[in-house]
Amino acid sequence: MTEVKIENADREAGKEFMPKFDSNGLLTAVVTNAETNTVLMVAMMDQLAIARTRETGIAHFHSRSRGRLWMKGETSGNTLTVKRILVDCDQDALILECEPAGPTCHTGASDCFYRELVDEGLKPKSD
Incomplete structure (x- = not known):
């Protein structure tokens, strides 16, 4: 039990990057526009996605639907420079x-957040 407290203290106050993945080896990544702070998308990252993102400077994610590493924009060209x-x-x-x-x-x-929930339905978001 003491080890968990030390680990949590290190994780919360330390300088070492120690990502805490869920039982599927994933964590949540919120992507924002660096200039406007607009939330662009939410995706999942695993250890490989984090490593590849840090190596290349281009956002990579773990695609649950594809079951593999995915570079944002790999087919469209609409990449995200981190x-x-x-x-x-x-x-x-x-x-x-x-x-x-x-x-x-x-x-x-x-x-990805172009709609808002109003009453029981969706409508284009109002700015």
Whole structure:
């Protein structure tokens, strides 16, 4: 039990990057536009996605639907250049501040949050 407290203290206050993955080896990554702070998308990252993102400066994720590593924009060309990575207090979520090269959403929208829930349905978000 003491080891968990030490680990949590190290993770929460230390300087070492110790990502805390869930039981599937994943953590949540929120992607924002580095210039406007708009939330562009939310995705999952595993250890390989984090490593590849840090190596290349281009956002990589773990695609649950594809079951593999996925570079954002690998087919569309709409990559995300990572400017900064923020780590939350217990290291189980990241914010990737990025410069998008085109629309972020696969639908062609600038971001994946283009609708809002109103009453019982969805409508285009109002700015």
